[in-house]
Structure formats: C-alpha cells, structure tokens
Amino acid sequence: MTERHVIESRDEYLDAVKIIAAGSGPIAVDAERASGYRYSQRxxxxxxYRRGAGLFLFDPPAVGRFDELNEAIVPAEWVLHAASQxxxxxxxxxxDPQRIFDTELAARLLGMPRVGLGTVVEELLxxxxxxxxxxxDWSTRPLPDTWxxxxxxDVELLVDVRDKLAALLDDGGKREIAxxxxxxxxxRQSKVQRKDPWRRLSGLNTVRGARNLAVARELWMExxxxxxxIDTAPGRLVPDSSLVAAVKAEPRTRSALAALREFKGRASRSELPRWWAAIERGRTTDELPPVRASSTDALPPPRSWSERNPEADARLKAARQAITEISEELAIPVENLLTPEILRRVAWNPPESVTAESVSDALASLSxxxxxxxxxxxxxxSAFVESHxxxxxAQKADS
Structure with missing residues (x-):
C-alpha cells in the first residue's frame, strides 16, 4: 500500500496550488466529513486529483481557507461523485466550482441500476x-493509513470514470440533459432551515398532547x-428514542428520569440536570406548540386526495403512469425525469386551460x-385531459 501524505501547513498547501494549476484537464474532488460523529458538516x-499534477490530500482544519486553490482551478471542470453532498x-x-461533472448523477441518467462509486468504478473500469x-469518523487525528x-x-480513478460516462452520455444522446x-x-441552494426543526425528532408521532410536545421541543433544543x-452529533449524546421515552414516561422527579431504563446515551447521566431543567421548562411554559405542524405551502398526502380532491387524484394517477412510460423509454429513473413533488404540485393546482404550453409554463415555474x-x-x-x-x-354514469 502506497504511503499517503496529508498536507497540513499553509506553505505546503501553496506549493501544491502551483503544481495543481500546472496540471491539465478536469479535476477530481472529494471531501470526507464526520457525519454521525460531529454536529458540523465541515x-x-x-x-x-488532476492529470499532470497528481494526487493531493488536504487537512482543512489545519490549512484553513482554500481561496488560492479555488482561483487556480475554478475555470476547469470539477468532477465529483454525488456533488450535492x-x-x-x-x-x-x-x-466553489463554476462547472461540474457529477459521476453519480451521470450514472443515474444513463439508467445504471446501482450508482454508488464502488459499483460504478467496477462496472466501467x-x-x-x-x-x-x-x-x-474523519475528524480522527492522525488519520489511519488505510483510511x-x-x-x-476515491479521486484517483474519478477522471477515468468521468471520461467513460461522458462517452456513454454522448452515445445515448444525453449529454445536454446531463x-x-x-x-x-x-x-441549488442549501436547504432552508425548517421553522420547527425539533419536529424532526424520530418517534415524535407517538407523542400525544401539546404539553408533551412542549417537553419534547425543550429536550430537543437543549x-x-x-x-x-461541543461539535458532537446529537444522537451520540442522547438518542431520539431516549428523548421520546422520557417524554412519554412523564417522570415526576430527576431521580425518576435517571432511573428510566430507556433514557440512555453517553450524556444521559452526566448532563442529567440539563435534561431535567428542559423537562420542567416544557411542563411550565405558556408557549405550547400546535399539535399539528402548520405549513401553508404543504400539499396533503396523496393517499388522501381521492376523498379531498378526486379530480387532482385522477390527474396525478394518470400523469404518474405517463411519466413511468417515458422513464422506461428514456432509461432515466422517474425521480430524475421529473421530481415527484413537482408532479404533485402541478396535478393539485393545474393551469386553468390545460395544454402542452400551459403545463410547460407550470413546470418551469416549479423549476x-x-x-x-x-x-x-x-x-x-394529455393525461390531465383524459383523466378529466x-x-x-364516470360521474354521469353514476347519476
């Protein structure tokens, strides 16, 4: 196994920038985070990796900002696998690249059944x-040689993968699509923070009543x-299941909370006063959350459409069938052909006069x-018209 060197100093980083700038062609880029271990996603x-320059491994916390590198390589095409991550x-x-080639997305558009990097590399190379x-846990220092x-x-082979995928996209007439x-x-912008992020608590649907929801909210926020x-993944401190168990058990004292078998995690006992204070705040606050999350922009779940809006339900089912047929014809997954959310929205609120042109405008307005x-x-x-x-x-026959 080749010994890999990690660049940790500014001087060595600046030297690397010069070498990379002198290379040629696309630049393969990847990043490792510590998801599940750290709070941040840094x-x-x-x-x-770049042909003519070689491979470089950088330690971002040690190096700091990468503005000089960005300026040197921003005109080039950057190759990433699952770039959005x-x-x-x-x-x-x-x-911050201006032009990318996403090998995972390209594999999806080509209809490859499995698009993980390992599978794509094995199939193509x-x-x-x-x-x-x-x-x-990539925040570990020093990083083991095997890691x-x-x-x-991950990057040494990525440019070769890119070239193979680009040729396949050209052969399939999908280069412009890609x-x-x-x-x-x-x-695409980063996801907007939800109004009530605590409602993401797994198992919250089993909690009953506004008062208990207030306790769950305070525990989640604490x-x-x-x-x-302390930059630690929340679930490593106290799992979601433990927070929900504490809410549903309704302990009357701090000792009762400590004795709760389901309340576990590495900080469940060491930070017990913190959790008990959160429970007490939830029990005494006048700011009770609504039992149901409010969202003026949210559509009802499709399973309820047949009762709430039969015409929209018929439109959606007919359009889904049409989209599935196009997906099979083009060998592009349904979710890449048109996101389910866009299809639901245009089916729920179609143009007043349904034509190909008006539907095109509606789809464009939904990005x-x-x-x-x-x-x-x-x-x-056509599916909307036929469903109507x-x-x-059917309604005339019933009457």
Missing amino acids: AYLIQL DLPCLREVGL GIHLAKEHSAA LEYAAL SQEFQATLA RDALARE ARPWQIEATAQSIA QTLSE
Missing part, C-alpha cells in the same frame, strides 16, 4: 473499490445546543429543467 479531509462543505472553505471506511488509501482511490442537471446541482457547543419540460409536458397535459374526461363520464 470537511475533515479534501482529496484532489460535498458542495456545502467545500464552499465553506472557499472552494473493472476495478474493485473497497468502501469500508465511508462512515468513519487515507481509501480516500485517495449538462442541465449538473448546472441545476450547482445552482440537546441541539449542547451538541453544537423543472428545459429537458424535463420537453420530455414530459405534452404527456402530462374519464372522471366526467
């Missing part, structure tokens, strides 16, 4: 890529604050890409 290792942490340190360290080898292989999808990935403070609109608008419009006719005939 990069703890950044890997980069890495772009936020890369941008956090000053690495015939090389087995072990992925046993993908869920490791560094794994990280290096280009639009790559650009959309770049343009855990989140501690996790942020569908031009290729998606071209591929689906006519079929969706079928429903009307």
Whole structure:
C-alpha cells in the first residue's frame, strides 16, 4: 500500500496550488466529513486529483481557507461523485466550482441500476473499490493509513470514470440533459432551515398532547445546543428514542428520569440536570406548540386526495403512469425525469386551460429543467385531459 501524505501547513498547501494549476484537464474532488460523529458538516479531509499534477490530500482544519486553490482551478471542470453532498462543505472553505461533472448523477441518467462509486468504478473500469471506511469518523487525528488509501482511490480513478460516462452520455444522446442537471446541482441552494426543526425528532408521532410536545421541543433544543457547543452529533449524546421515552414516561422527579431504563446515551447521566431543567421548562411554559405542524405551502398526502380532491387524484394517477412510460423509454429513473413533488404540485393546482404550453409554463415555474419540460409536458397535459374526461363520464354514469 502506497504511503499517503496529508498536507497540513499553509506553505505546503501553496506549493501544491502551483503544481495543481500546472496540471491539465478536469479535476477530481472529494471531501470526507464526520457525519454521525460531529454536529458540523465541515470537511475533515479534501482529496484532489488532476492529470499532470497528481494526487493531493488536504487537512482543512489545519490549512484553513482554500481561496488560492479555488482561483487556480475554478475555470476547469470539477468532477465529483454525488456533488450535492460535498458542495456545502467545500464552499465553506472557499472552494466553489463554476462547472461540474457529477459521476453519480451521470450514472443515474444513463439508467445504471446501482450508482454508488464502488459499483460504478467496477462496472466501467473493472476495478474493485473497497468502501469500508465511508462512515468513519474523519475528524480522527492522525488519520489511519488505510483510511487515507481509501480516500485517495476515491479521486484517483474519478477522471477515468468521468471520461467513460461522458462517452456513454454522448452515445445515448444525453449529454445536454446531463449538462442541465449538473448546472441545476450547482445552482441549488442549501436547504432552508425548517421553522420547527425539533419536529424532526424520530418517534415524535407517538407523542400525544401539546404539553408533551412542549417537553419534547425543550429536550430537543437543549440537546441541539449542547451538541453544537461541543461539535458532537446529537444522537451520540442522547438518542431520539431516549428523548421520546422520557417524554412519554412523564417522570415526576430527576431521580425518576435517571432511573428510566430507556433514557440512555453517553450524556444521559452526566448532563442529567440539563435534561431535567428542559423537562420542567416544557411542563411550565405558556408557549405550547400546535399539535399539528402548520405549513401553508404543504400539499396533503396523496393517499388522501381521492376523498379531498378526486379530480387532482385522477390527474396525478394518470400523469404518474405517463411519466413511468417515458422513464422506461428514456432509461432515466422517474425521480430524475421529473421530481415527484413537482408532479404533485402541478396535478393539485393545474393551469386553468390545460395544454402542452400551459403545463410547460407550470413546470418551469416549479423549476423543472428545459429537458424535463420537453420530455414530459405534452404527456402530462394529455393525461390531465383524459383523466378529466374519464372522471366526467364516470360521474354521469353514476347519476
């Protein structure tokens, strides 16, 4: 196994920038985080490979900002696998591409049944890529040699994979489709923080009553604050299941909370006063949360459409069938052909006059890409019209 060197100083980093700038062609980039171990989603290792320059492993906490590297390579195409996962942490340190090639997305658009990097590498290059360290704690220092080898292989082969996928996209007439999808990935903003993030608590649906929800909210917020403070994944402090168990058990004293078998986790006892204070705040607060989360923009679940809006239900079912047929014809997964959320929204609130043109406008307003609109608008419009006719005939027959 080749010994891999990690760049940890500014001087060595600046030397590397010069070498990388002198290389040629696309640049493979990857980042390793410590998801599940740390609160933050920062990069703890950044890997980069370019032909004519070689492989570079950077320690972001030690190096700091990467503005000089970004300036040197931003005109080039950056090759990433599942770019949407890495772009936020890369941008956090000053690495912000203008043009990308996403190998995972390309594999999806080509209809490959499995799109994990290891599988794609093996299918296209015939090389087995072990992925046993993908869920490791990359904030560990020093990083083990086996981990560094794994990280290096992630980018050393990526440009070769890119070339194979690009040729397949060209052969399949999908290069423009891929280009639009790559650009959309770049343009996509980070997820907006939810109004009530505590409602993401797993198992919250089993909690009854506004008062108990208030206790759950206070426990979640207290855990989140501690996790942020010490940069530890919240679930490693106290699991969601333990918070929910504490809410449902309704302990009357701190001792009763400590005795609760289901209340576990590495901070469940060491931070007991903190959790008990949160429970007491929840029990005494006048700011009770609504039992149901309010969202003026949310659509009802499709399973309820047949009763709440039969016409929308008929439109959605007909359009889904049409989209499935197009998906099979193009060998593109349904979710990449048109996201289910966009289809639901246009089915729930269709244009007043349904035509291919009006449906195209509706899809564009919901951020569908031009290729998606071209591929689906006519079929969706036809499905809407046919579903309306079928429903009307059924209603006449019933009357």
